Amino acid sequence: MDAMESLATESRRRHAAQAAKPIVVRGAPPLPMRYCGECGNPYWPTRQDQDFCGTACRQNFHKRRYQRGAELYDFAMDWRGKRRKGGFTEFCRIVDEWLRDERDRRARHAKIREAHQRQIKGGQ
Structure with missing residues (x-):
């Protein structure tokens, strides 16, 4: 049981450390910050019509659509x-x-947004 308890404690410690990591915003701030249409993470767009934080997210969105x-x-x-x-x-x-699937995706995006907004408010 000692080995099992230590594994569970270590797992809890890892999850707590992961949850405490700050959400990093990609890019530079010339345009207002947006949230990625695929992963929901915040980013600074480089173009006015940019909807995704990067190539991988854009490709994943279009692959799912096709x-x-x-x-x-x-x-x-x-x-x-x-x-x-x-x-x-x-x-x-x-x-x-x-x-x-879309409702679940939007719910995950909303949680990311809320966490990011809390992080911004806590940092000011």
Whole structure:
């Protein structure tokens, strides 16, 4: 039990240290600070039309978008081609899954924003 307790204590210590790390804002401040559309982290945009903090986030967003489009295309071709019953129900299930994913993503972004705002207020 001693080894298990020490592992649990070490794990708790690591998680506490991670939670205490400040959120770092990327970029320089010529434009107002924004939050990334993919990861939700704060960043200073370098262009007026910039929506993502970096290339990886932009690519992840577009990959997910294209994947969803391909999934919907495959479903529509199968549904229409085979005249399947219950196709609309299946369509609604797919879209509901995407909506749940977006709600979860927005909730994570809101938590990051709140933590960043608390960090800013605490630092002033």
